[in-house]
Amino acid sequence: QVQLVESGGGLVQAGGSLRLSCAASKRIYSINFMGWYRQAPGNQRELVARITSGGSTNYADSVKGRFTISRDNAKSTVYLQMNSLKPEDTAVYYCYIDTPLHDYWGQGTQVTVSS
Secondary structure, three states, rough: OEEEEEEEOOEEEEEOEEEEEEEEOOOOOOOOOOEEEEOOOOOEEEEEEEEOOOOOOEEOOHHHOOEEEEEEEHHHEEEEEOOOOOOOEEEHHHHHHOOOOEEHHHHOEEEEOOO
């Protein structure tokens, strides 16, 4: 059973930076997308950013220019560099990996941005 292990969340002041990492416990093959979602209390889970196997990226409008997603295919690892953080970025962040046969989700990591 493959597990995704996230790290890098925490408490930061507005304007600060955090880097999230998500590593698979085993190498995953035939990855279509890797990405990050987030869910704030009372809100639905929303896509933050994703990256394809070819390196194409998509971002939510609210994070464009501030967040950068990257990946290491050989390690089945995805990263999210978050700069210029705002209080509205506060949420639980979940990584995911999409393959033709299965979707994998991380357990979530809390990001809290204080004003």
